[in-house]
Amino acid sequence: MSRDQVEALVLRTFPLADQDKLAVFLTQERGLLRGVAKGARKFGNRFGSALEPLSHVTVFFYEKEGSDLVTVSGCDLRESFFDVASDLRAHFALAYIAELVEEFVPVRSRDSLAFRLFRAILQALRDGVEPGILTRYFEAWLLRLNGIMPDIRRCRRCRTAIAETSPGWLSPRRDGIYCDSCAPSRKEAIGDSLGKFVAWVQENPPSACASAPFPAEDIASFGKALQALLVYHLEREPKCLRFLTG
Secondary structure, three states, X not given: OOXXXXXXXXXEEEEEOOOEEEEEEEXXXXXEEEEXXXXXXXXXXXXXXXXXXXXXXXXXXXXXXXOOOEEEEEEEEEEOXXXXXXXXXXXXXXXXXXXXXXXXXXXXXXXXXXXXXXXXHHHHHHOOOOHHHHHHHHHHXXXXXXXXXXXXXXXXOOOXXXXXXXXXXXXOOOOOEEOOOOOXXXXXXXXXXXXXXXXXXXXXXXXXXXXXXXXXXXXXXXXXXXXXXXXXHHOOOOHHHHHOOO
């Protein structure tokens, strides 16, 4: 087995056997990485606080061919975000984001965008950006990254633009928006402001959310639509979703 290393964010850890931990990492170069940190539950273990959730670390590990788990031999702390997660709203938002990352980001993915996005959101939270809009920002990007964000600015059938005075309706299959004339059902209304928000997200970093041109009531309504799309494709409601407060 050869030793390797990668930059990562710790998503979560949980006990394994008597003295070990199983850790889940979002890495910069390998997507999701799951590994066994032997002896991590011992007093005075070599990992220290580096395995705390949401820590930015360098992970050293051994990988055995054919195994889904790596062996974590070391973990150097680069930056701690413990202070960010101490705020209750931020804590629940980050737990929800981490759960979505674990569900949607592939193992051994070469794309580093999810890692860079999550780290930028952590930094924006530390700078005082409101958790609610950052959660919406992440939801919009996650749908786009996974190719499951439908066109929400035009009717799926007739291609009419969704206007401020004439809202569209989310398809029952969550595969697009229909205008009032074409809608097969009228359960979830979608205004044109959601399309504007998604376009804004693609052009601005998380730090810009501090001055985003969208009122709080619109941000709350965006969450309902974006979460409906995520839940449909995930085929279940994320466990942490019930704890979000905005």
